Amino acid sequence: MELIVQKFGGTSLSDEQGRYHVLRHIIREYEAGLNIVVVVSAMGRSGEPYATDSLLELVRHNGNSLPSRERDLLLSCGELISATVLCSLLHAKGFSSVVLTGGQAGIMTDDRFGSARIIDIKQHKMRRQLEEGKIVIVTGFQGMTTDGEMTTLGRGGSDTTATAVGAALNADIVDIYTDVDGILTADPRWVSDAKPLAAVSYEEICNMAQNGAKVIHPRAVEIAMKAGIPIRVRSTFSEGEGTLVTHTQALRNKGIWFDRTVTGLAHVRGVTQLGVINHDGLADLQLRVFRAMARHEISVDFINVMPTGVHYTVSEDDTPMALQLLQGLGFEPHIRKGCAKVSVIGGGMNGEPGVMAVIVEALTNSSIPILQSADSNTTIWVLISENDLAEALQALHTAFGLHLT
Template structure:
């Protein structure tokens, strides 16, 4: 049985017209002799009647205390509504379909409400439907604990649902449908000349997602990579080929080529709403331990980390800034904060240590009048912290510098 998992986001199922387009794509897959499993997000986005944020606001307007278990129940409702409506749309076209909740689909999680991890999947229910020729439409983003408690998988959880089901059912591929033609060399809303990347490696797309590209959730990419299932990113509104994400072997090379020959930089990603923190020490290791232990205790994720003898410099998302300030004030640390920052990241395979990459980045930003506040690199990324007001100019400058619009 050739199973294809097809995931459609909230904007893809927001209107009756769009749902008919989605249903047509699902039916076409069925007519091609494949066995589709559909995964859907909640209808629409913030402000729409059944969007997840709307449902959460309804609950928190009454009580905004520690309520993660109950919030997971209401957050799961949007996807259930979406699955029933899309399933009925497919039925109206003369095909057998059935709405399926995440827990009916056999997705068993831990009890970390709001951001649960999947422990296992019992695929029997879905396989029974497929064997009967029924198209399952699964509510994404949700699962159930072994004790029967409803859970949600965190932001981007429907992508994770699709990847997890693809792995559990040994799918031929997982298709992620969005409102763009595929994975782009940069955010097309920022770079008008951004191009579709026809083929990309798991590690590269993981870094793109992790560094701010909102195409596929990093968790979903990690699942697809470990199970070696091809993932395709396609446009709901067109028949474009899209982007295929696979394990690419052509990076295994006998001799290093030049930067231009390798075409190593594949995309430019960016992330905003960041603050840079500098904490000053008097060479006191105990203070260092206090700082790090408190950041861990209050679940503050830090990035762009540069530690020196006399100071520690790192960045945090603005949502965690008050937590950090409280930690610093309570422990009487000397510190400074630079707000309104953004991170711009060049992404490619094995770029660390390649002569010329950092030089091109510095030159492009400098020629655009942009100061680099901080930088870091990894095996596949080079990131620069800049002022948020320059982010659009920076992304365009780097996109042009590495000839990504060609």
């Protein structure tokens, strides 16, 4: 019998309309004869009493002095409350369901409280409940150590629970329900004609997430990719099929892989460009710079090392510390705040000539200076001024025909 994992986010469960749709999706699959595991996040938006943020607010005025072990205990209540509410909704409609905490579902983790890693999933309890015909509701975002300590998986953790459970049970598919119609070609707040994608590869969605697109957490994708479990990112509030995420080859086999060069755009704001000129011909200038950054755990990007000096970027938050470190080394860095990193992503661009040419032409035609660039075999990144971001995204989106997706 087919088995499906459905993951619902907190906003879907926080009001009556959302719950109506959540029930609709669960009952549709149940009545189609599928075994169902539902993974839920904490209920509600920021500010509502049972949302993760609100639980943390309870201890925030005590100077956040809660140890991480107890913080995880507190946070586990968020998912437990939404899971039991969903269970009661299903029972009220006559569908038998059972709630399993992370630990009860057999999700065993290490003991890094707040950002635990799943080390094993003991699936017998979920299996037994499924065999009894029950809809199994698993609290997302959490697990248990072998000592019986409750842990949480960190931000994006419910997606990870969903794909890890899907992998352990060898699910046919993992449906990640969200408030948009799948994965879009660009952020619709910036590109008005952004379009939902029918399918993307695991690698593409990872690239999008790592480059600032608010899609599914890369860790969750990685687990599904290893197990070869397809993911569908779809909307709670519509009938759309959403975006299928799987191996490129599987997409080709299904005939839904288009030979596109560029799949979508992503972007990150709040980037600072730093430059250090090697006035004194120091042999170890680059070493000194990056060793200092690494020691203070400052992430660097767009690294451009030349005999004449070095350019790289850091986040807005890390800028003061990075500056202080460079000045401490005796350098007088160039600094350009307010930059944005635009990522042009496509699993099909590997080996395709001319992608960079299209980017340069589109931005040049819009008089947008490229401050720096970098590329891998599936992504090209350009650094531009944040002031140019809207125009750049729109120009690139049009240039690659993404509005025709």
